[in-house]
Amino acid sequence: MDLGLKGKRALVLGASRGLGRAIAETLAREGVRVIAAARNEPAIAEWAAAMPDCDITPLRIDLADIASIDGTLEAILADGGVDILINNAGGPPPGTALDADHAAWTANFSAMAASLFHITSKLVPAMRERGFGRVITIGSSGVEQPIPNLAMSNGIRAAVLAWSKTLASEVASDGVTVNMVVPGRIHTARVDELDAAAAKRTGKSVEEIAKASAASIPAGRYGRPQEFADMVVFLASERASYVTGSRVRVDGGAIRSL
Numbered sequence: 001m002d003l004g005l006k007g008k009r010a011l012v013l014g015a016s017r018g019l020g021r022a023i024a025e026t027l028a029r030e031g032v033r034v035i036a037a038a039r040n041e042p043a044i045a046e047w048a049a050a051m052p053d054c055d056i057t058p059l060r061i062d063l064a065d066i067a068s069i070d071g072t073l074e075a076i077l078a079d080g081g082v083d084i085l086i087n088n089a090g091g092p093p094p095g096t097a098l099d100a101d102h103a104a105w106t107a108n109f110s111a112m113a114a115s116l117f118h119i120t121s122k123l124v125p126a127m128r129e130r131g132f133g134r135v136i137t138i139g140s141s142g143v144e145q146p147i148p149n150l151a152m153s154n155g156i157r158a159a160v161l162a163w164s165k166t167l168a169s170e171v172a173s174d175g176v177t178v179n180m181v182v183p184g185r186i187h188t189a190r191v192d193e194l195d196a197a198a199a200k201r202t203g204k205s206v207e208e209i210a211k212a213s214a215a216s217i218p219a220g221r222y223g224r225p226q227e228f229a230d231m232v233v234f235l236a237s238e239r240a241s242y243v244t245g246s247r248v249r250v251d252g253g254a255i256r257s258l
């Protein structure tokens, strides 16, 4: 299948590791000119150096520092903007619904939601003018089935999902699609960190936690970042032109609801 991605431009946020990195690498292998952004620019430069035949520009963006973002966006727009925006942010700390205080809610909402809304609103007008655009936001299975002890993630991502769905209707007639992709449990460093936190909390070993977690997934295992990235890249492609306003699961069957 020709995905029609050659020569397109993408901004991938949260691209230093994990899902963002896998998405950025996969887009680049499809011939997309990728701006890969995160706080840790050297980490991006390191993995990008291993892909010398691809067009990858590492960029420092701190989603928690909105003042640092606008100048970067202006430079991207002055250079023609992007066709594809991957909205991916770091996850918040674990905790119960009563754990977090006002400052923690505000800081995490700003980095995980408001900054993504802001970046999208700056980059989408140029997509509409060109009659092509893809906005793909990385969510969490918590938007469908709240995950215990991840109250902040569940709450903030529900807001991001509602925003994504609202935007989809607003720009659909201009050739811009807007979708959310929902990971179940994809094996990244963050998942290892969450398993380690659960082990500490429960007194079990990390291996026991990971084994029980994998056993609760119908596929019987965690997903691979590449399996997640492949779905995102399909949604970014020309081939997915009639898919918008959707929430797509990549979860090995983990979410039990219809």
Ligand code: NAD
Binding pocket: 013, 014, 015, 016, 017, 018, 019, 020, 037, 038, 039, 040, 061, 062, 063, 064, 065, 088, 089, 090, 091, 092, 111, 138, 139, 140, 141, 183, 184, 185, 186, 187, 188, 189, 190, 191
């Ligand atoms: P990760 O922690 O491995 O990677 C997050 C990326 O975001 C990193 O590149 C990090 O540098 C970047 N980042 C963090 N804070 C940032 C900031 N302030 N500014 C710019 N970049 C920042 O996480 P992951 O496993 O790749 O997951 C990506 C997203 O998907 C996270 O929000 C995570 O909570 C969510 N998620 C992942 C899973 C999973 O199974 N991996 C499941 C549900 C939800």
